[in-house]
Amino acid sequence: MSTDELIAASAELAERAHGVSDRLAGITGRAAANGIEVTVNLDGMIIAVELSEEALRLPPDRLAAELTRLTHEAAAAALAEGVATLEPVAGEPLLALLTAQEPAPPPESAPTPPADEDFSAIESWALPR
Structure with missing residues (x-):
């Protein structure tokens, strides 16, 4: 690739990327259920x-x-929109790298700790000697 071709490719990439960071900054994700909207x-x-x-x-x-759960759902929606925004600019190799590392979906509900656990007492191992 010549210097002129590299400059032309750079100009084309800059044109395709114009406004992408503003679009990414404005992306939000929403999820709602049971009277809760996040x-x-x-x-x-x-x-x-x-x-x-x-x-x-x-x-x-x-x-x-x-x-x-709704926060994770909304974050997944925002991430999907972000990837879709980057798709025309990033190109196939970079997009494959970005989408290959998506986190696993969150569990349906978080486990709740037993109500009888009391962590208010100071343990001796936690005190300075």
Whole structure:
């Protein structure tokens, strides 16, 4: 490849990539169920949570499990949109690398610790000598 061809390829890539980072920055994912709606950004960080009266009547462990599940679902949706945004720009090899490392789907519900465990006591091994 000559220098002129490399410069032309670089210009073409810059044109295809124009505005991609702005589009990626604006991507969000949403998931809703049981009166709960979670919105996350492309990083998977929660940016909004809406809880209906129905959601507030759920037991705390069930509410926490649903929030976790919906957050993972919304993050997966945002990631899929991000990959779709990058697809025309990234090219086949880079896109294959990005999609090959997708995390496994979250479990349906998070296990809840037994209610009788009390971790409030200070253990002797935790004290300085």
